[in-house]
Amino acid sequence: MTTKKQKYDSGCPVAFALDAFGDQWSLLIIRDMAVRGARTYGELLKGWEGISTNILAQRLKHLEEKGLVTKRKDPENWRSFVYELTQKGRDLGPVLAEIMLWSGKYNTAPHAMTGTVEKVRSDRTGFEARIRSGELP
Amino acid sequence: MTTKKQKYDSGCPVAFALDAFGDQWSLLIIRDMAVRGARTYGELLKGWEGISTNILAQRLKHLEEKGLVTKRKDPENWRSFVYELTQKGRDLGPVLAEIMLWSGKYNTAPHAMTGTVEKVRSDRTGFEARIRSGELP
Numbered sequence: 001m002t003t004k005k006q007k008y009d010s011g012c013p014v015a016f017a018l019d020a021f022g023d024q025w026s027l028l029i030i031r032d033m034a035v036r037g038a039r040t041y042g043e044l045l046k047g048w049e050g051i052s053t054n055i056l057a058q059r060l061k062h063l064e065e066k067g068l069v070t071k072r073k074d075p076e077n078w079r080s081f082v083y084e085l086t087q088k089g090r091d092l093g094p095v096l097a098e099i100m101l102w103s104g105k106y107n108t109a110p111h112a113m114t115g116t117v118e119k120v121r122s123d124r125t126g127f128e129a130r131i132r133s134g135e136l137p
Numbered sequence: 138m139t140t141k142k143q144k145y146d147s148g149c150p151v152a153f154a155l156d157a158f159g160d161q162w163s164l165l166i167i168r169d170m171a172v173r174g175a176r177t178y179g180e181l182l183k184g185w186e187g188i189s190t191n192i193l194a195q196r197l198k199h200l201e202e203k204g205l206v207t208k209r210k211d212p213e214n215w216r217s218f219v220y221e222l223t224q225k226g227r228d229l230g231p232v233l234a235e236i237m238l239w240s241g242k243y244n245t246a247p248h249a250m251t252g253t254v255e256k257v258r259s260d261r262t263g264f265e266a267r268i269r270s271g272e273l274p
Contacts, residue, residue, distance in 0.1 A: 007161065008186035011248040013240035014168045014233060015186055024144065024159045031151045049145035049152055067243075088243055095239060096151060098232045103150035106204075106225055111148040 020066040021092070025051055025059050027099070030068065030092055033085050034131045040080060063089070085134065093131035097124055157203040158229070162188055162196050164236070167205065167229055170222050171268045177217060200226070222271065230268035234261055 008015050021027055032038040032047050045056055060083060063069040068089035074080040097120050104117030120127050145152050158164055169175040169184050182193055197220060200206040205226035211217040234257050241254030257264045 009246070009248075010185035011244075011246065011250045012165075012168070012185055013237040013244060013250060013254050014164055016240040016244040016246075016249070017236045018161055018164060022159070022161045022164065024155050027151055027155060027159065028149075031149070048147035048149055091239055091242065095232065095235045098235045099154045100150040102228055102232060103153040105228065107148075107150060107153040109146070109148065109153075111146075112153070113148045113150060117150050 017095075020068060021063070023059070025055055026063060027092075027096070029056070029059055029063065030085065030089060031096060033069070033083065034090065034093065034096065039082050039084065040074070041083070044083065068092075090132050090134060093128040096131070097128055154232075157205060158200070160196070162192055163200060164229075164233070166193070166196055166200065167222065167226060168233060170206070170220065171227065171230065171233065176219050176221065177211070178220070181220065205229075227269050227271060230265040233268070234265055 007019055009019075021030065028047060028049055028051070029044060032044055036047075038044045038047070041056070041060075044060070045051065045053060051059075060069060060071070064071055067086055070084050070086055071081050072084075074082045100117050100120050103112075104114065104121065144156055146156075158167065165184060165186055165188070166181060169181055173184075175181045175184070178193070178197075181197070182188065182190060188196075197206060197208070201208055204223055207221050207223055208218050209221075211219045237254050237257050240249075241251065241258065
């Protein structure tokens with residue numbers, strides 16, 4: 001996970017993608033940056049699923065190495081950093097959209113966020129365009 | 138991974154999906170069943186990426202628990218089993234398609250399977266329909 005080398009370098013496009021974000025947390029971090037507008041470590045740590053600080057740090061480093069996320073000094077607070085999706089990261093919008101539509105079909109739990117799925121279903125083009133442009137929600 | 142309880146039950150559609158297949162191997166197993174027509178444990182073990190037998194067994198069990206895969210006795214060989222995607226598993230076709238298109242854009246390795254990506258790009262509807270219908274490649 002923490003090296004630049006691919007774990008399984010078969011050339012298959014599914015394997016290539018999973019090497020970049022195929023774990024239980026990376027797409028949740030990308031979601032928080034793409035959809036919820038999280039930009040700092042503290043904001044990412046406060047995601048809904050309770051990621052631990054060591055896993056967050058490890059995954060951010062990996063996503064940086066894979067070119068999906070950039071890290072820079074916060075111009076407004078030089079002791080802090082800002083994390084942003086690269087174009088490569090923002091191009092995962094359509095992947096997020098399909099994943100959300102699939103879950104919308106199969107998650108029957110009473111607390112399932114059906115409103116979020118409905119937003120994607122009713123305006124998928126807009127959802128993807130907002131992520132692609134880096135526009136905050 | 139091996140329990141039916143969700144790891145993080147936030148209600149978010151991305152989290153719901155990652156709880157079912159968000160690891161380095163599950164989507165490769167699903168790819169082997171959906172695209173390459175693998176149906177037996179032996180065929181799945183011979184995937185391109187060299188999955189180990191204990192990880193394969195663990196992931197198949199998890200995918201069964203999540204309702205994406207069924208396991209039954211092979212009618213032609215009662216000492217063997219056949220694994221098949223359920224409708225819920227086959228409905229991941231569009232997710233696989235978007236992942237492949239993303240990799241097609243960013244995997245610049247000389248051995249990247251560009252032909253596979255091109256097939257999806259040129260006939261995405263057909264690709265998804267074949268997976269959805271359970272038709273073998």
